[in-house]
Amino acid sequence: MTVRTAPGADALAFLRERLVAQNALSGLVALALAFGVGALLILSMGVNPIEACAVLFQASLGSTNGLAETAIRTVPLALAGIGIALSFRAGVFNVGAEGQIFIGGIATAFVGVQLAGAPSAIVLPAMAAAAMLAGAFWSSIAGVLKLRFGADELITTIMLNYVAIHFVSYLLHGPLQAPGSPLAQTERLARELRLPILVPTTRLHAGILLVILVTVAAQVWLWLSVGGFRLRSVGHNPRAARSAGINVTGVTLLAFVLCGALSGLAGFSEVAGVHRRMIENLSPGFGYTAIIVALLGRTSPLGVLMAATLFAALQIGSSTMESALGVPGALIAMIQALVVLFLIGQGALFTAIGHLLRRRTAPETQR
């Protein structure tokens, strides 16, 4: 069907391409709408939403310590979010970041405890490498199940999340539990095996540098390298990619590996930078928030970093908002999910309006 596009439709197509699909505008609109719903909910509780917002951002951005805490929270969200974004780019719905973070965390603690005493210049990179390998391995299970058996990665990665969390819980209650400790946790990492603190008097650790490095590398790789081009081609149209000689199976597996490795790295940074040991509640759903972060960031590494920073600020401020004004912090989880719904709703709405306009302005081309 050849549709002669009318000027009105042209303008809308332009709007859609330029403003909705590529720029951050639709993200901002979605954010504004989600915040609006959040404000109404706060208002219905008898609290002034502007005050709540002020309290929230004062806590997360208004002081050196608040900024540091926000940056710390950005690390796992951005790392896992970039991994998920790369997966989505390849057409892989890997929602297993949560489990991969746990597997990366336990691998970090295991290597750190086993190799304690060796030079930290060797052990620290070994811990990071072990975390990335373990996360990539865990993610690849779902990859192999998809590629070899056709099992839907959406369900398998969710199932693997539960398996990972309980597996780690077993290790922390059994073989890897710190001797003599009543708590389910590993031994504390030696001082030199922790990520260095960047700003004295805060907890800000070098993981944030890792994030900047990964963001830049992923952005360059995705848009300027052959590998990134292949990844995007497979995501856009696997059949066309195969015809063009791209190894679709290999690229798909690579998408699983990348997501697992980056989520594993998130686990590494949480263990080596924040908790200094592996604990049972390593992640309060970072892997799930990271899905939203990836979507809000339009699956572009730079966009993901910005979205991660925003969500980190919201999460850090939410506990203060809860204690100061009695607004439950779970409100932030609602707002996060609403952002996605408004985001996809908007994209679909624009497409539908564009279609309607095209039909109205060029009726002679129908049928």
Place this chain on the structure above:
Amino acid sequence: MMSILTDPVFAGFLSASVRLSMPILLAALGGVFAERSGVLNVGLEGMMLAGCFAGFMLTFLSGQLSVGLAAAMVVGGLVGLLLGCFAITLRANQVVVGIAINLLVAGTTAFLFRLAFRAGAETPRITPFKPLDFGPLADIPVLGPLLFSHDILTYAALGLVLLSWVVLCRSTIGLTVSAVGEHPVAATTLGLYVIRTRYLAVMASGVLAGLGGAFLSISATGLFLDNMTAGRGYIALAILILGRRHPVGIVAASLLFGAAEALQLRAQLMPTGVPLQALIVLPYALTLVVLAGFASRSGAPASLGQPLPRTGIR
């Protein structure tokens, strides 16, 4: 040999297998409606959790289990309507919408639960449904615990399976749903209402999944916990595949999962030497095995997961 059949532990296992299969059975039954009509319902998890929460809250507030039950079904249906708006009318990616809805429900239920009950207060409880008394029938070996040891909700659920089978496999409604799921344009040509049918199917899906979620709070435990459904909605998606999207098929598949859960709960109480966590993951691991073994998409409606065409649809 006969003694094991009357053993109370074994009887308890059989009874628990049936009881524990009910939430996923109802959710999967809901999934059958949605998927046969061509809509991929990844939101089952959220619909279950919404029903689980609404059932608990309204029972707690009204003191009536029936009010909670009705609320669970209504709220489940409303979540279905939300999914329908995005998946059908707005033609959004059905997987993304489903995940977003699941996260939204998880956040909303946690938010409302904290609003209703401040942290630190005593865990709120309700009196759950009680098993019906069948007298001597309950003492029949094997059949007694399997069939005559449950609460009214379980029998209602089995009735819904029967009803769904009649509707989907033996009535023109079922033919309409299948036609809409296989080829929406052709269905329109035949004079069928594609959009209306899909909406109704997705809302029926939500009602059933909401009921399944309510099972957890107002039949099994009498309390509500954050994220109480713990992935059962996703397991139900796997059951759909294993049960070939057929009401009878998913009963068999759900019983398998119910048995796995009952087995792990029983084994936790026995000195088996198997780590607790290895038992807990049994249903999840079973799901992985099932997906690897039976994942072939054969039998799936042709238009499953595809957004509707923009023209030629009514």
